[in-house]
Amino acid sequence: MGLLSRKATCNTHGQDSSYFLGWQEYEKNPYNEVNNPNGIIQMGLAENQLCLDLLEPWLMKNPDALGLKRDGISIFKELALFQDYNGFPAFKRALVDFMGEIRGNKVSFDPNHVVLTAGATSANETLMFCLADQGDAFLLPTPYYPGFDRDLRWRTGVEIVPIHCTSSNGFKVTLPAIEQAYRQAQKRKLRVKGVLITNPSNPLGTTMARDELDLLINFIEDKQIHLISDEIYSGTVFTSPSFVSVMEVLKDRDLDQTQVWERVHIVYSLSKDLGLPGFRVGAIYSNDPVVVSAATKMSSFGLVSSQTQYLLSAMLLDKKFTKEYMSENHKRLQKQQKDLVAGLEKAGIRCLDSNAGLFCWVDMRHLLKSNTFEAEMELWQKIVYHVKINISPGSSCHCIEPGWFRVCFANMSESTLKLAIQRLKSFVSSIGMKSQNHQELKSLRRKSRNNWVFRLSLQSFYDREQDATTKVSFSYRPHFMSLSNIAATLDAAA
Amino acid sequence: MVSMSKIATGNGHGENSPYFDGWKAYETNPFHPIDRPDGVIQMGLAENQLCFEFIKKWLMEHPEASLCTAEGVNRFKETALFQDYHGMPEFRQAVAKFMGKVRGDRVKFDPDRIVMSGGATGAHEMVAFCLADPGEALLVPTPYYPGFDRDLRWRTGVELVPVICESSHNFQITRTAMEAAYEKAQEANLKVKGLLITNPSNPLGTTMDRETLKSIVKFINEKNIHLIGDEIYAATVFKDPEFVSISEVIQEVECNHDLIHIVYSLSKDMGFPGFRVGIVYSYNDAVVNCARKMSSYGLVSSQTQHLIATMLNDDDFLHNFIMESKEQLFKRHKYFTWSLSQVGIGSLKSNGGLFIWMDLRKLLKEKTFDAEMDLWRVIINEVKLNVSPGSSFHCHEPGWFRVCFANMEDNTMEVALSRIRSFILKNNESIIPRKLCRRSSLKLSLSRSLSRRMDDFMSPAGIMSPHSPLPQSPLVRART
Numbered sequence: 001m002g003l004l005s006r007k008a009t010c011n012t013h014g015q016d017s018s019y020f021l022g023w024q025e026y027e028k029n030p031y032n033e034v035n036n037p038n039g040i041i042q043m044g045l046a047e048n049q050l051c052l053d054l055l056e057p058w059l060m061k062n063p064d065a066l067g068l069k070r071d072g073i074s075i076f077k078e079l080a081l082f083q084d085y086n087g088f089p090a091f092k093r094a095l096v097d098f099m100g101e102i103r104g105n106k107v108s109f110d111p112n113h114v115v116l117t118a119g120a121t122s123a124n125e126t127l128m129f130c131l132a133d134q135g136d137a138f139l140l141p142t143p144y145y146p147g148f149d150r151d152l153r154w155r156t157g158v159e160i161v162p163i164h165c166t167s168s169n170g171f172k173v174t175l176p177a178i179e180q181a182y183r184q185a186q187k188r189k190l191r192v193k194g195v196l197i198t199n200p201s202n203p204l205g206t207t208m209a210r211d212e213l214d215l216l217i218n219f220i221e222d223k224q225i226h227l228i229s230d231e232i233y234s235g236t237v238f239t240s241p242s243f244v245s246v247m248e249v250l251k252d253r254d255l256d257q258t259q260v261w262e263r264v265h266i267v268y269s270l271s272k273d274l275g276l277p278g279f280r281v282g283a284i285y286s287n288d289p290v291v292v293s294a295a296t297k298m299s300s301f302g303l304v305s306s307q308t309q310y311l312l313s314a315m316l317l318d319k320k321f322t323k324e325y326m327s328e329n330h331k332r333l334q335k336q337q338k339d340l341v342a343g344l345e346k347a348g349i350r351c352l353d354s355n356a357g358l359f360c361w362v363d364m365r366h367l368l369k370s371n372t373f374e375a376e377m378e379l380w381q382k383i384v385y386h387v388k389i390n391i392s393p394g395s396s397c398h399c400i401e402p403g404w405f406r407v408c409f410a411n412m413s414e415s416t417l418k419l420a421i422q423r424l425k426s427f428v429s430s431i432g433m434k435s436q437n438h439q440e441l442k443s444l445r446r447k448s449r450n451n452w453v454f455r456l457s458l459q460s461f462y463d464r465e466q467d468a469t470t471k472v473s474f475s476y477r478p479h480f481m482s483l484s485n486i487a488a489t490l491d492a493a494a
Numbered sequence: 495m496v497s498m499s500k501i502a503t504g505n506g507h508g509e510n511s512p513y514f515d516g517w518k519a520y521e522t523n524p525f526h527p528i529d530r531p532d533g534v535i536q537m538g539l540a541e542n543q544l545c546f547e548f549i550k551k552w553l554m555e556h557p558e559a560s561l562c563t564a565e566g567v568n569r570f571k572e573t574a575l576f577q578d579y580h581g582m583p584e585f586r587q588a589v590a591k592f593m594g595k596v597r598g599d600r601v602k603f604d605p606d607r608i609v610m611s612g613g614a615t616g617a618h619e620m621v622a623f624c625l626a627d628p629g630e631a632l633l634v635p636t637p638y639y640p641g642f643d644r645d646l647r648w649r650t651g652v653e654l655v656p657v658i659c660e661s662s663h664n665f666q667i668t669r670t671a672m673e674a675a676y677e678k679a680q681e682a683n684l685k686v687k688g689l690l691i692t693n694p695s696n697p698l699g700t701t702m703d704r705e706t707l708k709s710i711v712k713f714i715n716e717k718n719i720h721l722i723g724d725e726i727y728a729a730t731v732f733k734d735p736e737f738v739s740i741s742e743v744i745q746e747v748e749c750n751h752d753l754i755h756i757v758y759s760l761s762k763d764m765g766f767p768g769f770r771v772g773i774v775y776s777y778n779d780a781v782v783n784c785a786r787k788m789s790s791y792g793l794v795s796s797q798t799q800h801l802i803a804t805m806l807n808d809d810d811f812l813h814n815f816i817m818e819s820k821e822q823l824f825k826r827h828k829y830f831t832w833s834l835s836q837v838g839i840g841s842l843k844s845n846g847g848l849f850i851w852m853d854l855r856k857l858l859k860e861k862t863f864d865a866e867m868d869l870w871r872v873i874i875n876e877v878k879l880n881v882s883p884g885s886s887f888h889c890h891e892p893g894w895f896r897v898c899f900a901n902m903e904d905n906t907m908e909v910a911l912s913r914i915r916s917f918i919l920k921n922n923e924s925i926i927p928r929k930l931c932r933r934s935s936l937k938l939s940l941s942r943s944l945s946r947r948m949d950d951f952m953s954p955a956g957i958m959s960p961h962s963p964l965p966q967s968p969l970v971r972a973r974t
Contacts (some may be wrong), residue, residue: 003687003720003752008624008784015787039823052571059567066570068553076553077546082768083613083761118770119577122791129649130502134628155623155649191973212802213836277577278796296501297509298649300614301619302792311797 065314094316118302120269143397194226203406205354235273343421358410365403506648512884559804588806612792613774614759637887688720697896699844727765731846855893
């Protein structure tokens, strides 16, 4: 039409990514224990549903919080009118205390440095608008959360340049990788304004080691750029090593009150730690008052509902409750993660060692026909359509090695998890079976069962060989589809 | 040394405008009937506080709206997890129903076209992002809400070109004015992508008549540009003429519906600015689609969606609320404008909104914006009222001020009125009409004691009660 903006007509919203397409497939055929036991199990959505039952008794005991009352008296009017972008003071105080608790009180936060935003989605975009001009770039370690492609770039015009991390060292950030990314940006004539890390990592589920954080601080100090640490999963660290925030490292190195201190900003949210994504509670924490001021004004475009600020200030102020909640949260996350890891191991699938997050970074490289992203897509499609599990392929997270998948475990019951593991086990056994007949693989659109007739030799995880060693004994014409075309194809198939 | 972005370090947030200066003055010394009786009274904030008792009563009777029942608490989990950017179906249905009711059910709104945003502030920015690229322009009739300078331009890079409206036409939008603005944009090499109207108008408090709306729709259709109708004050129309929405007009006039978009919110009609319920309603599928994806940056809290859905799906409440709100606004507006007229202060004849467009041209030392600023400073510092000067609304003529009347209790209103009266009587005897003196058989003089008697005359305890039916004063300086 030419009548809409370029932003409206481009693909930078990222919704054509397999990350979102898998969700769409799930929506069409969602698993339900009773009503749809053969549906697709959602393991592509990083939600924390394990502790919501703990909230209910608290709410019953504290009816004023939901009822918008204070000491039994309605404060509805006060809340309905409260639109101050500086936020509800009690809520900000409660939030910073909560953030401090999560960091073992090794750092304390000042409520005046918090900017409330409608979810971390808004927080990340707002920080981009504050720190970078159109055409500037931020460096991000891969693999990273697919939503960043939209949140950081779409309306801001900022570019992302990847810092490639590999399985050779557990996907840790290294100095050569950062420098390589910086050079790459310069080659593309992009001005680098900062680095953005997610710690604990999505999709890896690991916390950053102190030496990684030191490395990053040294780098941003040297280049005089910003560091954004998205710590949205900080409360999901369920086992050692314990969480170390970049703020703690700065403090330990006596860098607080220096220039680099003012260039480090944290993004937080209650969507993952407390499992409340619907309430849209995000926050930016910055040591730079100019950033706080600019971000506060921008937060007008996405403030947190006062009704929600009030509810959560009451909840977070109950420190006894939050301590118990977080402790139970960690226990349940740890159990669920252990169950998933053990179950996958029985199926011959290994996961990256993880201590946090709501997902595992699963190594299915040995299940690929070839060490390519086409093969990864093929495998992914089988898992979504035939195994009926939605998981997120590593390529959607910009992983540089094919074969890795993010598999979420915290958004389901134990029994559903068991079922998912069972399905995967069956799948892995079936592709390990020798078959007499060669058959052309039917199109994935057909509802009838396909007989997979190929044999893969399972290889060890630590000595990856190239395609030559993989024995494939079937005839199948792989259809490579670029990520952006999948949408059209899936639409046609629907 | 790396800096922040140009956007963050520039002035695009617009907070250095006098519109916000007045708020700052209020914030450093806010009026309180007991604690700070000499403080600044806030008449620069367009809030609707007149119906809270009514809403509170409903809330007490419906704890399920706040998830406060045993069942509700069970629903809590579902609500807490609900982050689908399509929004809760019951929420969209309830909003669509409300919007239809407010338009007398003359239009039906499709819940699937309703897209959430972070208040109307978020909605406007989102629409600008969808319709225009940086450097392109939107036409906006003056005077207009100062927030548009930020909402439409700041992070989007879009330009605003004013469509000048004048008091000689009662500030109505004319075809000539639209054409002139369009040409001006072309001369400046700006590609015009759309026209944004606010109807009912902020700051005028007037609704657009059908003919004007038709003319606007014809104009945008001819030029093939978008029409954004900000209808945030739709339910605040308290007397005739009835509100006519662009959604009605496009049923009568041939036009490309892909060009039509409505911005809405519950902040004014219901008085819920704290809940951040903004809506984009577009007749263009591609815009709905795009806006929906963008709404991720400002979704409505699911807790709030649930509250609003329950409230607005109650048909009785809906009907009664709309009636009650109109009645309260009508009474308050009538009393306020009548009281002002008694001291010779007129305002643009209005039938909606939460404010009046007050005419203080006579009080200007000279017909300039500097004089307007001088007068405004006097009003803030001496009369201790925060009102908004017309220049902050990009008004083409000096001397007009927006004064809000729906954001305070009755007694605060009385204090504000008495301060205005004192100020007028002290400074400008000549503007008090002689006819009034004779009619009321009061000899008005400059003395303070007399002005106090005037206060007695006007106070609720005296002859005139704010709630009794007031005669329409023939001396109301309506600008017709």
